[in-house]
Amino acid sequence: MTQYKEVxxxxxxxxxxxxxxxxxxxSVVGLGYVGAVSTACLSSLGHRVIGVDIDxxxxxxxxxGRSPIHEKDLGRLLTEGVEKGLISATDDLxxxxxxxxxxxxxxGTPTAADGGCDYRFIxxxxxxxxxGLRQKKGFHVFVMRCSIPPGTTMKVMTPILEKTSxxxxxxxxxxxxxxxxxxxxxxxDDFYAPPKTVIGATCDRTGNILRQICLPVDAEPIMTxxxxxxxxxxxxxxxxxxxxxxxxxxxxxxxxxGIDSHAVMDIFVQDTKLNLSPYYxxxxxxxxxxxxxxxxxxxxxxxEEAGVSLPMxxxxxxxxxxxIDEAVDMAVATGARTVGVLGLAFKPGTxxxxxxxxxxVIAELRDRGIKVVAHDPAITKExxxxxxxxxxxxxxxxxxxxxxxxxxxxxxxxxxxSDMADxxxxxxxxxxxxxxxxDAAETKAKPTIDVVRAFAECPSTDAYQGIxx
Ligand SMILES: NC(=O)c1ccc[n+]([C@@H]2O[C@H](COP(=O)([O-])OP(=O)(O)OC[C@H]3O[C@@H](n4cnc5c(N)ncnc54)[C@H](O)[C@@H]3O)[C@@H](O)[C@H]2O)c1
Numbered sequence: 178m179t180q181y182k183e184v185x186x187x188x189x190x191x192x193x194x195x196x197x198x199x200x201x202x203x204s205v206v207g208l209g210y211v212g213a214v215s216t217a218c219l220s221s222l223g224h225r226v227i228g229v230d231i232d233x234x235x236x237x238x239x240x241x242g243r244s245p246i247h248e249k250d251l252g253r254l255l256t257e258g259v260e261k262g263l264i265s266a267t268d269d270l271x272x273x274x275x276x277x278x279x280x281x282x283x284x285g286t287p288t289a290a291d292g293g294c295d296y297r298f299i300x301x302x303x304x305x306x307x308x309g310l311r312q313k314k315g316f317h318v319f320v321m322r323c324s325i326p327p328g329t330t331m332k333v334m335t336p337i338l339e340k341t342s343x344x345x346x347x348x349x350x351x352x353x354x355x356x357x358x359x360x361x362x363x364x365x366d367d368f369y370a371p372p373k374t375v376i377g378a379t380c381d382r383t384g385n386i387l388r389q390i391c392l393p394v395d396a397e398p399i400m401t402x403x404x405x406x407x408x409x410x411x412x413x414x415x416x417x418x419x420x421x422x423x424x425x426x427x428x429x430x431x432x433x434x435g436i437d438s439h440a441v442m443d444i445f446v447q448d449t450k451l452n453l454s455p456y457y458x459x460x461x462x463x464x465x466x467x468x469x470x471x472x473x474x475x476x477x478x479x480x481e482e483a484g485v486s487l488p489m490x491x492x493x494x495x496x497x498x499x500x501i502d503e504a505v506d507m508a509v510a511t512g513a514r515t516v517g518v519l520g521l522a523f524k525p526g527t528x529x530x531x532x533x534x535x536x537x538v539i540a541e542l543r544d545r546g547i548k549v550v551a552h553d554p555a556i557t558k559e560x561x562x563x564x565x566x567x568x569x570x571x572x573x574x575x576x577x578x579x580x581x582x583x584x585x586x587x588x589x590x591x592x593x594x595s596d597m598a599d600x601x602x603x604x605x606x607x608x609x610x611x612x613x614x615x616d617a618a619e620t621k622a623k624p625t626i627d628v629v630r631a632f633a634e635c636p637s638t639d640a641y642q643g644i645x646x
Contacts, residue, residue, distance in 0.1 A: 201226045201318075201386060204273035206302050207284035210246055210364065211322060211357050215264075215281055217244075218368040220258030222393050225525045226274040228266040242265040243460070247356055250365040257605045270302065274309025277476040279386060282306075282334070285356065286323045292327050293476040297331050303334045305324055307341025318383050322357050324414070327407040330354045331379075351383025354403040356410035357393075374398035377406030419489075426487045430476070433483040460645035462604060462628040463500040463534035465523035470494070470532045501534050503644055504628050505541045508600055510637065511615050511624035516542055517598025520605030520629075521553040521583075528555040530565045530583075535628075538574035539586070551586045552594045554607065558587060600624040606631045614641070 200223050208230040216228040216239060228239040235536050238245040244252035258264035267273055274280055284298035297488035299321075307401050310317055319338060321330045322511040335352050344350060354377040356438060359367040374395035378384035384400060401409075424442060431438035464470065480487040488541045508516050525534035530536065538547050556562070566580040587631055588594055591613045601623065603614050611631045617623040627635070628644045635641060 193327050201278035201390060202226070202276065203228055204270075204277040204280045204392070205271060206230075206273070206282050206306070207323075208232070208239055208245060209283065209285060210248070210361055211284040211359065212281070213239065213245055214248065214251060214254070214359060214364045214368060215283060215322070216264060217254035217258055217280075218365060219390070220261070220263040221254050223263070224390070225263050225277075226258065226265075227277055228264065229268065229270045230266070231268060231274045233268060236266045236268050239264065239551040248364050249362065254365065262496050270305035271309035271312065274306050274317060275313045276315075278315070279320060279390070280306055281320045281322050281355075283322045286325055291641070293349060294329070296325075296329065299323065299325070299329070300337060303337035303342050307338045310338060310342035310344055316382070318353060318386050319350060320351075320353045320387060321403075322355055323355070324410050325407055326406045326411070330377075330403050330407060346462060347380050351378065351380050351386070352403070353378040353383050353387050354406040355387055355404055356413075358410075358413070369394055371395055375401060375406045375409055377401050377403035379403065415441055422489050426490050429485050430470060430480055430490075431488060432479075433485045454542075459630065461630055462504070462644065463497045463537075465532045465534040467529060467531040470497070500535075500628075500644070501537045501541075504538045504602065504626065506537075507626045507642060507644065508542060508602060509545060509547070510539070511600040511626075513547060513598070513600035513624065514599045515550060515600075517594035517632070518549060518551040518586075518602045519594055519601060519603040521551055521556055521606070525605045526555070528553070528560050528565075530556070531568060535602070536566075536579055536583075537576060538602065539583075540573060542580055543578075543582075544575045545551070548583075549586050550588050550594050550597045551607075552591045554590055554609075557585065558584060579603045595623070598623075601628065602626045602628065604628050 178301070202225040203219055204227045205219070206213045206229045208216065208228045212228065212230070213235075215291045216226050228236070230236050235245045239255060240259070242256035242264070245378055280304060282299070286299065287295045290296040305320060319334070322335060330352060335346060335375065337354070338350065339346060342349070346352060358372050371394060374391050376384055376387050376391070376398045378387060378400075388398060427442060428438040431441055450456065473490065477491045477494070480491065505528050518535060519537060521533060521535060522529055523531075534558055539551070542549055562583055563580055572637060588597065591610055595613050595617050601614060601617055603610050603625065606629050612625065613626045614631060615636050618625040618638050619634040622638065622640045625636075625641050626644065627641065630643060630646060635643060635646070
């Protein structure tokens with residue numbers, strides 16, 4: 178075990194933003210793939226780093242400047258860090274906390290027996306960190322870097338720190354979440370050029386200390402809440418997995434038709450307006466219209482006929498249906514006898530009703546004996562509704578009935594819808610509807626269900642509910 182002389186932290190100079198001569202000393206807990214890379218790279222930026230692990234062989238490797246894992250450039254950086262006297266390692270976590278300004282937590286978070294997250298390593302580390310904090314006089318920052326369910330940093334780690342140390346969050350220590358986005362194999366390169374830097378912190382002081390540490394690799398980190406930062410890490414990885422499965426399903430389907438999947442996807446990825454872009458990615462209502470539902474069904478059918486298993490594509494319709502069912506459940510839960518619908522077409526700027534998902538909601542509500550009144554800026558009593566709804570002859574009886582009954586539900590204005598209904602559902606974003614919904618929710622406390630995120634700033638009343646926010 179390599180140890181430094183104990184630092185008199187109470188009398189040490191305070192950490193100040195942008196003062197490069199006082200780079201915070203950092204302890205890194207867990208010297209696996211993430212922690213070993215952090216230890217090496219943070220030392221290369223001039224930080225004194227104490228690596229900590231319960232695995233003695235990893236402690237010995239790091240202390241000797243050897244990489245405990247196979248990772249490009251890691252061994253060289255560790256050797257340099259040890260030679261410069263910046264890297265040491267220990268199995269004594271309390272000691273490491275006492276002798277550093279910030280602690281990065283990168284212990285393992287394996288899958289628990291029930292499929293959730295196993296917190297045991299975090300809990301054990303938090304207890305030892307709390308002991309170190311109790312023995313320390315100055316302010317300390319704890320930076321959680323593990324991939325964990327939202328809420329873990331504040332509900333699992335922080336209470337243990339407070340309880341074990343007897344010290345107070347915000348006064349004696351700060352807590353942050355700073356997810357790690359490195360990819361194994363190119364982890365060192367990713368450290369110096371991260372895809373993004375996300376910092377969630379309990380206070381400005383803590384956020385600024387972390388900002389300063391990240392400054393050499395990212396001058397513009399994304400500052401957010403701890404819970405948002407925790408969730409982003411999970412969402413990122415699920416998205417990456419989704420992309421892998423999507424590409425692989427395209428591959429299996431293309432092969433069955435003798436088509437080169439790489440040629441197809443080379444074209445696909447060149448579309449950065451609709452394919453590889455933020456478009457279609459914000460939570461909102463179910464997809465609909467004349468193309469997406471039809472073509473998803475067509476591709477699923479093609480695959481079935483060709484004997485190709487495409488579980489992800491085949492289940493898109495079920496996922497879409499879950500969003501429609503959610504809207505129905507939310508409306509029914511309000512106890513409304515009359516539901517008012519603002520927006521019928523599947524998106525604004527069109528009078529196309531084909532496979533508009535709100536029609537499924539209306540059909541379901543009417544099946545349950547709930548009256549519906551509706552308005553759409555592009556649909557009047559003269560719009561040829563019946564011819565557009567020809568497709569519903571293959572659908573549920575409730576939906577088929579809409580072909581003749583929808584016209585009777587139409588009223589002249591959105592305001593009339595609001596006046597007649599006990600509950601509103603808004604499916605399109607425009608200023609008029611937003612005002613009606615805000616007025617209904619805030620002034621009249623009328624239940625309003627927003628499936629489209631009609632607001633930049635949503636009404637702050639219990640009467641307003643978003644479908645995914
Ligand atoms: N591997 C990756 O590419 C990657 C990328 C981003 C995020 N993450 C996340 O980062 C975290 C760490 O991942 P990893 O791959 O480095 O894990 P790992 O299993 O390689 O390393 C974890 C280390 O923590 C040590 N440890 C456990 N309890 C300890 C304690 N109480 N005190 C000190 N050390 C302790 C273990 O001995 C082990 O060496 C996980 O939450 C993981 O999901 C991993």
